[in-house]
Amino acid sequence: MLPSQLSSGDIIADRRADYAKMLAESGEPASAAELMEQALELTPGWAAGWFTLATYREKAGNTQGAIEALNQVLALDTDDIFGARLKLAVLGAAEMPDQPPSRYVERLFDDYADRFETSLVEKLGYSVPQKLAALIAGTTSIPPHFRLAVDLGCGTGLFGPEIRARVDRLEGFDLSKGMLAKAADKGVYDNLGQADLSLPPPSSGIFDDGLARGRANLIAAADVLMYLGNLESVMTIVAELAASSAVFAFSVEDAEEGEGYLLRDSLRFAHSEAYVGATLAAHGFVVRNLVRSVIRMDAGKPVHGFLFITQKSV
CATH class of the missing domain: 3.40.50.150 (Vaccinia Virus protein VP39)
Structure with missing residues (x-):
């Protein structure tokens, strides 16, 4: 999870996100994605959580699921501080932009x-x-x-x-x-x-x-x-x-x-x-x-x- 977006604002959602991170780091991205989905059911407006879910889904081979999660990120984060459009372009779901969003580079x-x-x-x-x-x-x-x-x-x-x-x-x-x-x-x-x-x-x-x-x-x-x-x-x-x-x-x-x-x-x-x-x-x-x-x-x-x-x- 990004340092600037560690908390969803919900203790239970954060706990599930932490467990998901542990699963991902141990080589179980599909299980990590399932836990992140549960966290996002509690906090559907958490843009950083959706971006993390996209990462887990991609690692698990679920490219379409990753694309859906990235589109949700963009719906919640109009400044695109996570670079979701760049990632969508890499996945073949968007045109390659001429430049990355300035807020993404600054935050990064x-x-x-x-x-x-x-x-x-x-x-x-x-x-x-x-x-x-x-x-x-x-x-x-x-x-x-x-x-x-x-x-x-x-x-x-x-x-x-x-x-x-x-x-x-x-x-x-x-x-x-x-x-x-x-x-x-x-x-x-x-x-x-x-x-x-x-x-x-x-x-x-x-x-x-x-x-x-x-x-x-x-x-x-x-x-x-x-x-x-x-x-x-x-x-x-x-x-x-x-x-x-x-x-x-x-x-x-x-x-x-x-x-x-x-x-x-x-x-x-x-x-x-x-x-x-x-x-x-x-x-x-x-x-x-x-x-x-x-x-x-x-x-x-x-x-x-x-x-x-x-x-x-x-």
Whole structure:
């Protein structure tokens, strides 16, 4: 159950949900689903409970039952903080959205903030910030030092320490306030702010508080674009942020096929090299370096992606 939605408000329903979780963890998802159904008979308005039921039903092989539960989630939660539409798309019951709901991404990382670095770095072998910083340093056609760098989707601030020595000023932006609080604790950012990269520049928050357009010499997005299918909004933001000849360094998961992007079972988007390249060119960026690399592990398997070093054409 999600940390922000632990209780249904009914003691008996919560107890049944707890037993259901125990059954699911012991490899009995069908029995877990039956107990969750009983809990939801007592609390039919519990959106998180319906989402959990969908998870159990899917694991038990009851795809249609999972779809029905997810549709119930959407009926109760119009903001879709659980990402039910994304899951329906993965199950083939809805069209793939261009982007995930902002409230889903915000809630996901607010709930994940306290354990983010332990889970991602220590357990999943995540090393994109270090790899991206090394690639920036190793690309001979770009400057060795930057006046102002902007870390888009900065999260807990893993990229900041990797680049701090090479920049005069460092700004970080993220949708999750929980993540921003963790980044602030590192003490390496000169400015941190909340922003939504799925929105066009006037609404994104990147230019609030009088922050200028065209101010950044380096823009980074480490493990961020996986939460944005269509990259048009974020590339518009990047283009407006970028000073002349600015560097844009980022990672994407490799779609491995096609010329667009796709939604994976992880509810993360993967992008083709061709799609990213065309989007960059449309916004005036030239690829200076490109490396295919393992981004992290998922269920014991490597997730492959691309690390891009690009530069705004003069």
